[in-house]
Amino acid sequence: MNCEKCQDLISDLVDGSISHQDKTTLSSHLEECLHCAEVRDDLQSIVGFCRTQQGQYAAPPNEKALWLRIRNMIEAGASAAAPAPAASPRSFLNNWTARSWELSFPQLAAMAAAIVLIVSLSTAVGLRRWQSGAVDPKFQSSQNSLSVGAVDVRNRISQQQQLISYWNQRVEYNKARWNPQMRETFDRNLAVIDQAVNDSFDSLSKNPHDEVSEEMLNTALNEKLSLLKEFAEL
């Protein structure tokens, strides 16, 4: 038996799950190999300590300093074993892969928080882009043509458009269950409302301060929202 095979079997030996044949072979190797015997002794002492403590461990006096020392030792060992940095372009990669990735709880928590933050940000950005992409091109072009003085209107409309997108998705989800007559009715009525919305946008793009068009636009958007809500519950 070689050392590699032996060290694979040591954990089984310590656990007591090793077969009789393996145990005999392993024992004879451990009598001859001092290094493997030391590994066995270390593992036995660790397992023994864990069993006696039953998961209740006293924290080291300075946990952070301890982790720092361990990391320094590992890195010192790795840099001693590795060739000089200039000798090979893969040294950073080697260093990276050879590095121990045992992390403290605060490090793990910070990493988890960073991952959550990145995922949330990317989801929000993706949703925003997707929603703006789902808007009627005519709506967008008309919106762009509104003057700076109509920013409030644009913001309000943008908020309403988000609501409309939400209810539109709900309608699309349920639409397949409706009878064909109801689907036709809905589409026909939505077209009428969209026509009213587009007409109001056209008027507003020509005259951004036209209060009548603004009122009509608000009413039409409210109507659209109302229609979507009404049909979403079908």
Added chain:
Amino acid sequence: MTGILPTLTETSRITLFRKPALFAFVLVFTALSVSSVLAQQHLSRRYPVRSNVRVELKNISGTITVESWNRDEVKLSATMESPAANVSPRQTGDGLIVDVMADNRGRSDIGDVNFKLQVPVNSSVDLETKRGQITVSNIRGGLVRAHVSSEGDIELNGISASQVFAQNLIGNIFFDGAFSRGGTYQFQSGKGEITIRIPSDSAFSLVAATPTKRIALGPFWNDGLKSLGDGRKYVGDVGDGRSSVLVTTFQGSITFLRK
């Protein structure tokens, strides 16, 4: 002549041939009529109520007709097309509620339900349907609300309620009645003509708007009314403005007529 007109024998043959065909046609027609009648279900119930009862009806698809009568009783009749909807009216402390939407939750494909309601003249009626015509006649209660989410005409005849709301998307709205002092009246259509017929001495505060500019105030026009947006909107008082009237249509006309 003999070449054109059939001989006696030919006529008899044609009659003999046609008789079974006619008989089959009648048979098929009768069968179809019977099956269509059998496919319908009818419901008729009566509820003793107060004279100022509130009736709420939420339909999905079908017509709603409401009439008044001189009884403290509501008579509800419904004709249900196949697949028939569940209709379970509930009588509450101050009224009657019929909610087809709630009674058929989870059922995606139900047939039209056509309602006819006879209610006391002083009732309040709150009517909704996703699709279908609403007709209300001779109601003098507190509220008349007729809301069609999509398409269907709304016809309100002989109404003198203090609050009237009529709204649809595709379809005409016709109101014939009187505005009460301090009352609120709103008429809104997406694509439809709105016609309001009221007594000549009606007094109200008006806001009427349509992008089509087709607003005809007829005898109710006065110099106090302001035209906004090149005639797309009219705002102002008629008489002493005792009630509030709001009329809007996106693609249609607004017409005021004198009774």
